[in-house]
Amino acid sequence: MDTVTVKLRGMSCASCANNIEEGIRTVAGVSDAKVNFGAEQATIQYDPLKTNIEKIQEAIDAAGYSSYSLQEQEMVTGEDDAEKAARKAESRDLTRKVVVGGILSTLIVIGALSAMTGLNLRWVSLLLLDNPWVQLVLATPVQFWCGASFYRNAWKALKRHAATMDTLVALGTSAAYFYSLFVTLFPRFFIAQGLMPDVYYEAATVITTLILLGRLLENRARGQTSEAIRKLIGLQARDARIIRDGKEMDVPIQEVQIGDVILVRPGEKIPVDGEVIEGASTVDESMVTGESMPVKKQPSDEVIGATINKTGSFKFRATRVGKDTVLSQIVKLVQQAQGSKAPIQRLADQVTGWFVPAVLAIAITTFVIWFDVMGNLTLATITTVGVLIIACPCALGLATPTSVMVGTGKGAENGILIKGAESLELAHKIQTIVLDKTGTITQGKPTVTDFVTNNGTANRNELKLLQLAASVERNSEHPLAEAIVTYAKTQEVIPQEARNFEAIAGSGVQGIISDHLVQIGTQRWMEELGVDTSALQQHKNILEASGKTVVWIAVDGEIQGLMGIADAIKPSSPAAVRALRRLGLEVVMLTGDNRRTAKAIAQQVGITRVEAEVRPDQKAATVATLQREGKLVAMVGDGINDAPALAQADVGIAIGTGTDVAIAASDITLISGDLQGIVTAIGLSRATIRNIRQNLFFAFIYNVAGIPIAAGILFPLFGWLLNPIIAGGAMAFSSVSVVTNALRLRNFQPKTFGGV
Numbered sequence: 024m025d026t027v028t029v030k031l032r033g034m035s036c037a038s039c040a041n042n043i044e045e046g047i048r049t050v051a052g053v054s055d056a057k058v059n060f061g062a063e064q065a066t067i068q069y070d071p072l073k074t075n076i077e078k079i080q081e082a083i084d085a086a087g088y089s090s091y092s093l094q095e096q097e098m099v100t101g102e103d104d105a106e107k108a109a110r111k112a113e114s115r116d117l118t119r120k121v122v123v124g125g126i127l128s129t130l131i132v133i134g135a136l137s138a139m140t141g142l143n144l145r146w147v148s149l150l151l152l153d154n155p156w157v158q159l160v161l162a163t164p165v166q167f168w169c170g171a172s173f174y175r176n177a178w179k180a181l182k183r184h185a186a187t188m189d190t191l192v193a194l195g196t197s198a199a200y201f202y203s204l205f206v207t208l209f210p211r212f213f214i215a216q217g218l219m220p221d222v223y224y225e226a227a228t229v230i231t232t233l234i235l236l237g238r239l240l241e242n243r244a245r246g247q248t249s250e251a252i253r254k255l256i257g258l259q260a261r262d263a264r265i266i267r268d269g270k271e272m273d274v275p276i277q278e279v280q281i282g283d284v285i286l287v288r289p290g291e292k293i294p295v296d297g298e299v300i301e302g303a304s305t306v307d308e309s310m311v312t313g314e315s316m317p318v319k320k321q322p323s324d325e326v327i328g329a330t331i332n333k334t335g336s337f338k339f340r341a342t343r344v345g346k347d348t349v350l351s352q353i354v355k356l357v358q359q360a361q362g363s364k365a366p367i368q369r370l371a372d373q374v375t376g377w378f379v380p381a382v383l384a385i386a387i388t389t390f391v392i393w394f395d396v397m398g399n400l401t402l403a404t405i406t407t408v409g410v411l412i413i414a415c416p417c418a419l420g421l422a423t424p425t426s427v428m429v430g431t432g433k434g435a436e437n438g439i440l441i442k443g444a445e446s447l448e449l450a451h452k453i454q455t456i457v458l459d460k461t462g463t464i465t466q467g468k469p470t471v472t473d474f475v476t477n478n479g480t481a482n483r484n485e486l487k488l489l490q491l492a493a494s495v496e497r498n499s500e501h502p503l504a505e506a507i508v509t510y511a512k513t514q515e516v517i518p519q520e521a522r523n524f525e526a527i528a529g530s531g532v533q534g535i536i537s538d539h540l541v542q543i544g545t546q547r548w549m550e551e552l553g554v555d556t557s558a559l560q561q562h563k564n565i566l567e568a569s570g571k572t573v574v575w576i577a578v579d580g581e582i583q584g585l586m587g588i589a590d591a592i593k594p595s596s597p598a599a600v601r602a603l604r605r606l607g608l609e610v611v612m613l614t615g616d617n618r619r620t621a622k623a624i625a626q627q628v629g630i631t632r633v634e635a636e637v638r639p640d641q642k643a644a645t646v647a648t649l650q651r652e653g654k655l656v657a658m659v660g661d662g663i664n665d666a667p668a669l670a671q672a673d674v675g676i677a678i679g680t681g682t683d684v685a686i687a688a689s690d691i692t693l694i695s696g697d698l699q700g701i702v703t704a705i706g707l708s709r710a711t712i713r714n715i716r717q718n719l720f721f722a723f724i725y726n727v728a729g730i731p732i733a734a735g736i737l738f739p740l741f742g743w744l745l746n747p748i749i750a751g752g753a754m755a756f757s758s759v760s761v762v763t764n765a766l767r768l769r770n771f772q773p774k775t776f777g778g779v
Contacts, residue, residue, distance in 0.1 A: 306332055
């Protein structure tokens with residue numbers, strides 16, 4: 024299956040989004056289609072052997088809307104001039120129509136003041152503004168030029184046997200306009216019926232103008248929901264100073280190739296991702312990782328494109344360019360997340376699916392009751408117009424996607440990548456959070472702190488054993504192996520070649536050095552091999568009591584020594600655990616270490632529940648066990664062996680400093696690798712869901728309360744509420760209020776550990 028993102032034009036409400044979804048799903052080969060009204064885009068999964076983008080776009084066109092597919096380069100660089108031009112053109116067109124409609128509507132309202140207030144305003148009569156024919160001339164361009172889009176879109180919907188918000192507006196304003204036209208042409212008919220020949224041109228024109236003003240404000244406000252994307256894209260450097268054939272030259276960033284050597288001076292942006300090969304400096308990575316403190320960089324360290332070099336100059340080799348850079352991937356992930364749908368949105372989608380037909384039925388019923396039962400044509404007309412106008416489902420359609428767009432964008436600003444709206448929603452429900460020890464709670468860079476042999480602490484004459492151990496371990500990629508090899512180098516020990524090397528997952532490694540079988544691993548493995556470890560048991564107990572991992576060394580089946588290896592705890596880990604517990608979460612540590620060592624480390628960071636001696640292939644099962652306890656579980660990890668557990672968890676959170684496999688299997692990625700990001704992610708999730716619920720509440724209450732009022736239920740007490748102009752104003756600004764409320768999420772600030 025392929026996935027394509029398509030930008031949409033012409034949507035006016037959530038019903039439009041439902042209509043487009045239905046149209047796309049009728050295309051053979053399409054397995055799923057999700058239209059996001061707030062983001063104005065559709066994410067479509069399809070079988071390229073059965074259909075193509077052109078056929079999908081034909082289905083969108085047939086539904087009465089226009090579209091264009093986003094190329095991958097456009098998605099990650101923002102090079103979308105067509106969309107910018109379209110939004111500006113729409114804004115200009117709406118501005119013109121609002122200005123013209125506002126001027127003409129004001130004149131008509133002035134003409135209607137006498138009838139509306141019961142006062143004899145002679146100056147109005149002198150200007151002829153109260154003349155129905157003058158009002159007809161002023162109202163006609165507002166009705167059919169300013170409001171042309173309502174008729175155009177309503178006609179498109181009618182042709183496919185559907186109804187949208189434009190249908191309601193077109194019917195409502197047309198009812199007011201043509202009723203007034205009939206009164207203007209045949210006033211004697213109404214006088215003969217004992218009715219006042221009142222016209223309602225002001226209702227038709229003011230409603231049209233107010234709705235257009237609402238769309239203009241909404242268009243501008245919705246443009247701000249993607250502010251995070253524009254900020255990220257704006258971080259990119261435009262040029263790079265590369266060194267080719269010994270010469271420095273400035274080239275556009277698009278021309279940088281993998282392997283190019285790039286020079287960066289103090290204060291300059293790092294153009295692409297790479298690895299430092301010469302020099303040293305500190306780099307401000309806050310715009311990408313959310314980490315406020317500058318990070319030291321020296322040879323072999325990685326640098327991220329778009330971050331700012333602070334103090335020194337250095338050279339680095341480009342490793343990722345174009346759409347493969349960290350920044351481009353961040354932009355792409357954020358865009359995908361902003362186009363996704365949260366489960367909480369399903370209710371709104373279901374409501375909007377039947378909302379417009381229901382409103383039409385209510386409008387007809389309202390007219391029948393007031394005209395047939397009560398015998399009042401005037402009230403029948405204005406109440407019907409009010410119901411049609413006030414019942415727009417736009418606010419419902421915008422309630423969820425706008426909050427998701429702002430929330431995921433705010434997450435990106437703080438170094439938190441949320442892959443989809445579903446992950447964002449689930450995060451606020453987390454009850455238990457599982458932290459992998461190595462690389463998550465700890466630095467992930469263990470070092471040898473103790474080396475003990477059968478003859479006591481190692482000295483210069485007893486480093487042969489260290490050489491044997493390093494010779495085997497240098498063939499392993501395990502962090503503990505790297506620590507042993509690094510320690511050997513500090514002791515000026517040169518490893519030898521090992522034969523028949525073998526790594527036993529979760530146990531240890533073995534190999535043959537100079538005809539000696541060397542085995543290095545856990546005590547459990549040694550016991551499985553039948554190796555006696557009693558001679559060094561006391562040393563082992565002391566090391567484990569201090570939270571160190573013990574690695575046993577056996578040569579030819581006999582214990583010769585052991586090493587104590589410690590992985591320093593991240594400075595932020597204890598405070599992060601306290602903050603998570605204050606959020607009401609159960610915190611569990613997961614590790615392959617023995618129980619004694621694991622508990623010592625857990626005690627240092629304040630964790631009471633420990634799952635120790637868990638092999639890599641058992642991590643997912645451990646998460647599943649917690650889930651069977653009825654808990655919603657989040658897993659935090661950074662290694663390849665964490666990927667199954669991350670996928671098993673309800674919410675997988677990957678430390679961004681870890682492996683690509685772990686990040687791919689996760690729902691949320693913390694770019695900085697700091698546990699503060701977990702607290703921020705959960706806080707952001709809770710703030711976003713709270714914001715969505717506020718939006719949905721106000722949208723539902725608005726419609727539930729507004730429709731009966733417009734239908735005249737309060738007429739005996741508050742007759743003035745039946746003016747369709749009030750309904751038009753309420754409808755127009757309901758959508759604006761929802762978007763404005765969503766934009767409040769931009770003020771979200773991560774809580775410090777002391778403030779959680």
